[in-house]
Amino acid sequence: MDEKAAQPAPARADEARPSLAIVVMGVAGCGKSAVGEALAEALGAVFVEGDRLHPPENVARMASGEPLTDALRAGWLDAIGQRIAGSVAGRQSVVAACSALKRSYRDRLRGFCADIVFVYLEIDRETARQRVGQRQGHFMPASLVDSQFAILETPSLDERALILDGTGSISDIVTGTVGLLGGKTL
Numbered sequence: 001m002d003e004k005a006a007q008p009a010p011a012r013a014d015e016a017r018p019s020l021a022i023v024v025m026g027v028a029g030c031g032k033s034a035v036g037e038a039l040a041e042a043l044g045a046v047f048v049e050g051d052r053l054h055p056p057e058n059v060a061r062m063a064s065g066e067p068l069t070d071a072l073r074a075g076w077l078d079a080i081g082q083r084i085a086g087s088v089a090g091r092q093s094v095v096a097a098c099s100a101l102k103r104s105y106r107d108r109l110r111g112f113c114a115d116i117v118f119v120y121l122e123i124d125r126e127t128a129r130q131r132v133g134q135r136q137g138h139f140m141p142a143s144l145v146d147s148q149f150a151i152l153e154t155p156s157l158d159e160r161a162l163i164l165d166g167t168g169s170i171s172d173i174v175t176g177t178v179g180l181l182g183g184k185t186l
Contacts, residue, residue, distance in 0.1 A: 019093045026123065037097075047097075085112040106155070117161070122154075127167060
């Protein structure tokens with residue numbers, strides 16, 4: 001199964017908490033999956049691993065060193081957006097790991113859920129290359145890191161986004177994210 005549901009804390013009847021929709025984003029190797037899974041657990045949210053929603057053709061292209069085009073990403077982004085929307089419609093908070101490198105990709109995801117908060121894990125090119133090069137059993141080769149930086153559009157001030165240092169520990173990033181969210185609407 002490509003989603004994990006952490007056990008949510010029991011809610012009091014007088015305390016209706018709105019569902020959160022969060023996308024942990026950034027280039028390959030920034031820690032989206034590890035941070036996303038830990039953040040989902042901390043928030044009692046469903047975790048959606050975006051990499052598992054790529055169609056086999058996309059995985060094969062990337063594994064052979066071919067970067068994806070916008071057209072090839074469209075269906076994948078829609079699959080992630082549908083999972084996010086389904087969770088929110090079911091009154092369940094959700095955290096998804098998705099590169100969401102371009103504003104147009106984030107806008108496409110917002111088309112499924114307007115209130116998504118993006119958590120951008122910022123890292124430098126060399127750190128990304130090192131991390132991707134050390135991964136075992138992942139389809140994304142280190143040779144594609146440059147193509148990710150080539151299309152990366154850092155979230156703008158008018159987007160609901162937190163920009164965090166992706167080189168910190170997972171626990172520090174999760175603690176910082178939860179603190180910044182602090183129950184407030186961004």
